[in-house]
């Protein structure tokens with residue numbers, strides 16, 4: 001079994017890259033990919049240990065992008081895009097990723113100001129200490145629980161941080177097409193993360209996936225902790241129909257996503273076979 005969707009303390013996970021590698025080995029995973037939001041720092045940190053422990057480690061990333069609705073009216077949709085690199089990504093992509101970190105930082109400064117206005121201040125220094133280069137809303141949420149403003153992470157999102165929350169600040173994410181292009185030009189394989197969160201069903205969902213395939217998307221995530229077996233079957237079917245590969249993983253975040261386990265997801269609903277990685281290798285020709 002493999003797990004191609006894992007977060008560490010380099011982004012919004014609560015396990016260090018070392019803990020992830022050691023546990024992956026302990027539970028017998030054949031390969032893992034660390035896919036932190038907007039950073040390769042967790043992957044880089046895990047690399048020497050993975051080599052020593054004999055755990056195959058695939059370089060990955062998860063990017064936040066926006067998909068503008070066809071026709072140009074209505075609100076853009078946030079779409080998470082995974083990128084897998086079977087060879088190390090080059091300087092152009094690394095610079096572009098740095099730019100995404102800058103955009104994130106600017107959003108965080110605005111978000112901190114909004115929270116202060118609302119009488120629930122969270123200092124940027126505290127957020128930065130916790131989230132390093134990739135501080136995000138989950139770090140704000142856990143600080144808000146600690147300060148007693150809310151009692152759970154979910155309440156922090158519902159009241160303040162979510163799109164409908166009082167302190168929500170839009171992040172100027174790149175378009176999905178741009179994300180796909182950056183990953184492919186760096187020799188990576190772009191995969192649509194947790195398609196269930198497109199929140200579209202039936203023909204609408206299929207139209208979106210067709211549109212993404214035209215943009216150059218190469219895979220969709222079929223196994224995910226938020227997918228039931230029926231969802232998985234549907235995404236495998238859609239992948240085949242639009243000549244996309246499938247990927248899969250738990251989207252493990254440690255304590256930031258209670259109930260999701262490394263390798264196996266929620267109640268063992270994730271079990272990604274090794275052949276998924278073989279198919280990706282043949283796509284990347286390595």
Ligand code: AMP
Nearest residue numbers: 012037064135136137138154157158162
């Ligand atoms: P950011 O990239 O800083 O905008 O934060 C996005 C991250 O926050 C996502 O990857 C999730 O881990 C988490 N998140 C977003 N919306 C919610 C929500 N409604 N409830 C819980 N976690 C959320």
Ligand code: FE
Nearest residue numbers: 007012037253
């Ligand atoms: Fe996350």
Ligand code: FE
Nearest residue numbers: 062080193194
């Ligand atoms: Fe995601």
Ligand code: ZN
Nearest residue numbers: 005007062251
């Ligand atoms: Zn993720």
